[in-house]
Amino acid sequence: MRLYQLFMLLVFWTAEAQTTAILDAENKQAIPYATVVFKKEGKPVDGFYTSENGILELPSSEYDTAEISSLGYENKSVARHDIKAQLYLKPKAIELAEVIVSSAKDTLIGEYNFKKAKSQPIGTGHQLAVFIDNPAGRDVPLKALWLKLAKIKYTTVVRIYLCERKDYVQEYIEAGGETGSYESYIPAEALTAQNIITELKPENGNDAKIDLAKYELVLPKDGAFIVMEIIGHYNTLNQNVVKPAVKDITAIEVHKAVNDNYCQRLGITNLFWVNTNRWLRNDYEYMGSKPPRNTFVTPTMGVVIGI
Template sequence: MYMTTCCRFLFPFVFLFSPLLMLAQTTIRGQVQIDSTHQPVSYALISEPQHRFGTYADAQGRFSAPIPEGIDTLLISCVGFENLLLPLAGLSDSTAVYRLRAKPNVLTEIVVRGRKPKVVAVGAIRKRAPIVWGNCSGRNIEFALHVRNTKGIRGYLHRVSYLIARGGVATAPFRVRVYANADGEPGEDRLPQSVVTAARRGNTWCEVDLSRYQIEFPKEGLFIAMEWLPTNEDRYKFATSFKMPDGQKNVRECFGQYLAFNRELRTATYWERINGGTWRRNAPLSRVGMGEHPVIQAKIALE
C-alpha cells in the first residue's frame, strides 16, 4: 500500500526535525477564543513565525503545545481571524485564554435564483484511489490542487469534493481551503471564514457546499486544498507499520483520514506546506510528485 512507501520516504524528513522536537523545555496550555464573544475558536493553529512546529487546538479551542528550545514567539492563527503574536517570555505553563480578533466578513452579494443552477465538474472526477496519503508526520500537512479553468468557464464555486479513501479514521475533521492562483501557486485565502467538515465514511466523496461565499471561478483557476487538523484527541489516532530501507519494521502514530491520489490529470500541479509555512511544489520527499495528485474536484455554478 502506498502509505507504507510514503512513510518510508517521509522518515528522513521527520528525523531531520526531530532534534527540535526533542529539546522541548516547556508546555503552553490554553484556550483560543473570539475576542468579541469569548466563544471558542475551533482548530486554531499554534505555531511560531518560522513555522518550525505546530499544534492544533481542538473543537473547543483548547490546546497543549510543547515549545521547542530556541522559540521566543508564539503565533496563533485561524482562517477568518487576525494573527496573534505573543512573546514567549512571561507566558506560564498554566492554562490561559488567548483571544483572536475576527477579520471583517465581507461576502459578495448573493443572487437568489428560482431554480437550481447548472453546474459543471472540474478537477479530478474519477472515483479511483490506487494511492493514498495519510498524516503520519505528527505535523500540520496541507495539500492544494490547482483546479484549472481550461474551457473558459464563467461562474462561481458551488461545491468542492474530496475523495476520502478506506483506512485510517475517515471521520476525522479537516479544514476546507480555497486559494487564489498567484502566478501558479496558492495565493490569498478566498474563504472569509473557517470551514471544517468530515466524511461519514471512507471510500466516498466528502462534498462541501460553498455556494454562499460566491467565489468567482477565474480564468486562471483556483487552488482547492485539504488541511489535516491533528489535535491531541485519541479517537482520531491510529498506528501503522512500514519497513525502513534497512528492512527493519517501524511503527508510527498517524492521525485522521487517508486522502486518495491518482494520475487522472496529466498536467496536474499541486502544492504542499507544513505548519502553515512556505508552499512547496509536488512534495519532493515522497513518491508523490511522480504524476500523482490529490483527488479533489470542484463544481462550478454557471452564470
C-alpha cells in the first residue's frame, strides 16, 4: 500500500510541471529574465521573471494560459496543460539602425542636472520610460545611461531598452457619461534586440552610470524612449528579495517636470503604458483644482551620446 501511495504521489508530481526552462529555439540557450504573465480567461492573474538561468517556478494560482516574452524574440502563448519542462522562444528579426562609428566628443543630454523634488520607489515589474530628444538631428551612438538614485539597499537588477514614440488620443469618461479626450504619447515598438541586463549596486552610490557602449546602440535622429525595467532586488547572498519592505525598495530621484516625457507601467501584469504627467494634468484640469506641489515630476536621467 505504501509503495502504491508513493507511486501515485510521483505520478501527481510529474503530471504537471513545477518549473519550466525558457530557451532559445535555435541555439537552445537559456533566456535570462524572460517575462511570463499568467492569465485566466484573458485577464492577468500573476506574473514573474525567469531566473538568470532561464528557470521559472510555476505559480499555484489559477490560470489557463501563460504568455512569454523577451526582447528579440517572438511572443509565445501556451495553454496550462501544454507547459512542459522546456519551452522555446523563436528569435525575431528586428531591423536596427546602422551603428555609427564616431570619434566626436561624448555629450550628456536629457534631464540629469536637475534639483531633486522627491523620490519614487521602483518595485519589481515597474517599468519607467523617459523620452530623450536628440539635439544632433541625426542618428548618433548611445554610449551610457546616467541615473540618480534616492536610495538603494539591495542590488537591483534592471533591463534597459529603447522604444519608438507613439502618438495617440487618450479617451476618458466625463461625469454624466460624456466622452472627453486629450493628445498624448507613449512608448511603442522596441528598438533594441539585445536583452540588456545590468545591476545597480549599493556600493556604487546614488549616481548610477551604466555603460552601454558595448551594445552598439543608436539614438535615432527623432529621439527615443529610454526604458528601465526592474527585474528584482537581491541581497548580499544573491538571494531574490521577493517582497522587500517599502522602506527598502530602491528609489529613484525625480525632479519637477518640464514637459510630459515620462511614462510608466506599474507592474509585470500591467499591459498598458500611461503618460504619467499628461494623465495627471488632465485629471486636475477636469476637476478644476490646483495640483499639490511636485505633482508633476520626471526621473533625473540623462544619456551620453557621441556628437
